[in-house]
Amino acid sequence: xxxxxxxxxxxxxxxxxxxxxxxxxxxxxxxxxxxxxxxxxxxxxxxxxxxxxxxxxxxxxxxxxxxxxxxxxxxxxxxxxxxxxxxxxxxxxxxxxxxxxxxxxxxxxxxxxxxxxxxxxxxxxxxxxxxxxxxxxxxxxxxxxxxxxxxxxxxxxxxxxxxxxxxxxxxxxxxxxxxxxxxxxxxxxxxxxxxxxxxxxxxxxxxxxxxxxxxxxxxxxxxxxxxxxxxxxxxxxxxxxxxxxxxxxxxxxxxxxxxxxxxxxxxxxxxxxxxxxxxxxxxxxxxxxxxxxxxxxxxxxxxxxxxxxxxxxxxxxxxxxxxxxxxxxx
Amino acid sequence: xxxxxxxxxxxxxxxxxxxxxxxxxxxxxxxxxxxxxxxxxxxxxxxxxxxxxxxxxxxxxxxxxxxxxxxxxxxxxxxxxxxxxxxxxxxxxxxxxxxxxxxxxxxxxxxxx
Numbered sequence: 481x482x483x484x485x486x487x488x489x490x491x492x493x494x495x496x497x498x499x500x501x502x503x504x505x506x507x508x509x510x511x512x513x514x515x516x517x518x519x520x521x522x523x524x525x526x527x528x529x530x531x532x533x534x535x536x537x538x539x540x541x542x543x544x545x546x547x548x549x550x551x552x553x554x555x556x557x558x559x560x561x562x563x564x565x566x567x568x569x570x571x572x573x574x575x576x577x578x579x580x581x582x583x584x585x586x587x588x589x590x591x592x593x594x595x596x597x598x599x600x601x602x603x604x605x606x607x608x609x610x611x612x613x614x615x616x617x618x619x620x621x622x623x624x625x626x627x628x629x630x631x632x633x634x635x636x637x638x639x640x641x642x643x644x645x646x647x648x649x650x651x652x653x654x655x656x657x658x659x660x661x662x663x664x665x666x667x668x669x670x671x672x673x674x675x676x677x678x679x680x681x682x683x684x685x686x687x688x689x690x691x692x693x694x695x696x697x698x699x700x701x702x703x704x705x706x707x708x709x710x711x712x713x714x715x716x717x718x719x720x721x722x723x724x725x726x727x728x729x730x731x732x733x734x735x736x737x738x739x740x741x742x743x744x745x746x747x748x749x750x751x752x753x754x755x756x757x758x759x760x761x762x763x764x765x766x767x768x769x770x771x772x773x774x775x776x777x778x779x780x781x782x783x784x785x786x787x788x789x790x791x792x793x794x795x796x797x798x799x800x801x802x803x804x805x806x807x808x809x810x
Numbered sequence: 811x812x813x814x815x816x817x818x819x820x821x822x823x824x825x826x827x828x829x830x831x832x833x834x835x836x837x838x839x840x841x842x843x844x845x846x847x848x849x850x851x852x853x854x855x856x857x858x859x860x861x862x863x864x865x866x867x868x869x870x871x872x873x874x875x876x877x878x879x880x881x882x883x884x885x886x887x888x889x890x891x892x893x894x895x896x897x898x899x900x901x902x903x904x905x906x907x908x909x910x911x912x913x914x915x916x917x918x919x920x921x922x923x
Contacts, residue, residue: 574823
């Protein structure tokens, strides 16, 4: 269990993938572990260990750490371990997030191949993400094929709110996890109808810290900041605003009742991300919604144009090959 | 920030390496963590012990090499040492500093048998 944010795994649920209970009473679901059967057993043990660790969580800070290695890396021990006998060193040089990034690349390749615009919506809890999404879907659903992947720690509430609009939605419950990862999204993609050139909203877990580090394969992250929060949120949680392409400043209809300095909030966002785009919106009154929808339309057009270009290039290549074949056949 | 997931990422990398390199026991894991990587080293150590329990790396020592942060300041047009992401340039005070080093989170090497 993560001592910083409570993050952990082992309880991920994707709608349609049910948990089951064994004779001895242990329950687990067969959701998306990235590992096939042979490794599966090992992972189950690991998860059981998580549970124990969780119970012992409070003791974690008293856990005695071996501090005689604090200055490791300054001396010769950097690459050679004294007293090495049968042991050997294996060079790895792999990014810790490489597994997630591999899955993200697979998702991204799928989106690109099919001309899908995928947006990863990130914010703190209560910023109005789902309300904004519902409002946007109502405006868009007549003209654009779209779908939603909902991430929350628990409950199916948000997916139900989305489905009430008539749009297809699938809920991922992350259990102990504090963010969606690319593998969860990949699993959800198998279960949701997603036509070519459609729009996919991925509503991440309400959390301004962890989701910033996990690429889901989306085209862009869209950060939602509401005016009932502080202007300094972009400075307090810079990773997220740095990773976002667009910031939606939501609940702007409430500005007359608040001491929220819009210019300062925008300046703070630009300080951590000079190229961030910003649109002021209100999901309640519809203010600014047209700008947000126009932004989506622009990005979809760019993706569609790129896809057409790729298809033209492939067709051109195929025509050349056919010419070559015809020449050989004489 | 999400040290549990990172520790699980480390375990996946170890298991991949065990399959390809044919080792059965990991004695020491060497990580490189940049100072700008938003990783709490103490949280990482705790999660590491928990996640590696029951794996081929159970009981392995964790050695963390901290890499210093550095950034490219647009105004000074030079590389400057920085201790926080999105912080000001120590020379001119500008916030137009692009981190160039210290964001790493990498499994460097393993001592195995």
